[in-house]
Structure formats: C-alpha cells, structure tokens
Amino acid sequence: METGLESETQASIAKRRKEKWRHTFTQFVFAGLFAASMLFPEALSLGSGTGAKLLSAGLPILVLTAWTWALVAHIRKLEEFEQTLAVNSLAITFGALLWAITCYEIITIFWQGPSFPAVLLVPVAIVIWHVIWEFLRHRFI
Amino acid sequence: MKNRVKELRKDNGWTQGRLAELLGVSRQNIIAIEKEKYDPSLSLALKIARLFSEHVEDIFLE
Numbered sequence: 274m275e276t277g278l279e280s281e282t283q284a285s286i287a288k289r290r291k292e293k294w295r296h297t298f299t300q301f302v303f304a305g306l307f308a309a310s311m312l313f314p315e316a317l318s319l320g321s322g323t324g325a326k327l328l329s330a331g332l333p334i335l336v337l338t339a340w341t342w343a344l345v346a347h348i349r350k351l352e353e354f355e356q357t358l359a360v361n362s363l364a365i366t367f368g369a370l371l372w373a374i375t376c377y378e379i380i381t382i383f384w385q386g387p388s389f390p391a392v393l394l395v396p397v398a399i400v401i402w403h404v405i406w407e408f409l410r411h412r413f414i
Numbered sequence: 415m416k417n418r419v420k421e422l423r424k425d426n427g428w429t430q431g432r433l434a435e436l437l438g439v440s441r442q443n444i445i446a447i448e449k450e451k452y453d454p455s456l457s458l459a460l461k462i463a464r465l466f467s468e469h470v471e472d473i474f475l476e
Contacts, residue, residue, distance in 0.1 A: 352439045353455050413452055414442050
C-alpha cells in the first residue's frame with residue numbers, strides 16, 4: 274500500500290526515541306517520587322508536631338512543583354507540532370481527571386466511601402497523559 | 415485545510431525528512447501537514463512559502 278511516507282534516517286530515529294524514553298523515564302521518576310513523598314511520613318511515623326506536618330506537606334508540594342516545572346520546560350523545548358500534541362493531551366488529561374475526581378468525591382458524599390487517594394494523583398495523571406498523547410499522535414499522522 | 419506541500423516537496427525532489435530538516439521541525443509535523451490533519455502556525459506557513467518561493471495563499475488553500 275502506498276503511504277506516501279519516506280523512511281526516517283537511523284540517526285534521527287535513534288535521537289527521537291532516546292529523547293522520548295528520557296522524557297518518559299523522567300515522568301515516571303516524578304510519579305514514584307510523588308507517591309514516595311506522600312507515603313514517607315506514614316512509613317516513618319513522623320508524628321503530629323509542627324515540624325513533621327511541615328515536612329509531610331512540604332515534600333509532596335515540592336515534588337509536585339518540580340514536576341510542573343519540568344513539564345513546562347519540556348513542552349517549551351518541543352517543536353510546534355509536538356507542542357500542540359503535548360498541550361492538547363495535557364488539557365484533556367486534566368479535564369478528564371477533574372471530572373473523574375469530582376464525580377468520585379460527589380458519590381462518596383452520599384455513599385460514605387473513602388476519599389480519592391491523593392497519592393495516586395500524579396502517577397495516574399502521567400499515565401493518562403501519555404496514553405492520550407500517543408492516541409493523538411496516531412490520529413494526526 | 416487543503417495544501418500543496420506534498421506536491422511542492424516532490425517537485426523539489428525532497429524527502430519528508432529533508433523538508434523537516436530545512437524547516438527545523440519534526441518529520442511528523444510534515445506528515446501531519448501533508449495529510450492535511452494539522453495546520454501549521456503562521457510562522458511555519460511563512461517559512462514553507464519562503465522555502466518554495468510561493469505565496470502562502472497559493473500553498474494553503476481554503
């Protein structure tokens with residue numbers, strides 16, 4: 274079947290794949306760090322003092338801020354088409370997450386279920402973002 | 415939006431990779447433009463027009 278597509282040079286394939294894997298790896302490192310920073314105070318039984326509270330809240334906030342900063346830095350480096358994919362998929366991801374978590378929380382008000390585990394927030398966002406990014410890429414090309 | 419990018423590229427004997435290189439964008443960008451699934455930014459459209467020595471409106475058609 275004629276696709277009209279030419280083959281990419283080996284060097285550019287390797288460079289693109291390397292960059293993609295580096296980015297994916299970084300994202301999952303952030304996901305792990307966020308989950309660890311949320312679980313760490315409980316695991317170490319830090320107690321309920323002001324210092325412990327500051328540390329317990331500060332660490333996840335710090336990781337979340339670093340993740341956001343890394344995300345923005347990565348998106349700014351992308352060329353326009355990749356940037357469009359990244360921004361569109363990010364918007365869909367956050368929209369979907371907002372909808373899903375709000376629905377979940379509303380349901381728990383009436384059925385007394387557990388609140389959405391915040392520890393899963395960043396890992397779930399990253400997984401959804403990458404899935405949607407790949408889906409959009411395949412739709413465009 | 416319809417465009418003549420593929421036709422002009424082939425007239426010049428360039429591959430998608432070469433055109434991407436000349437424009438400083440990814441090859442995926444060129445594929446998406448040629449398939450008319452993605453409209454380039456104004457600055458990229460101007461770059462494409464300059465590269466092919468054509469007017470933007472003669473490359474990107476309504």
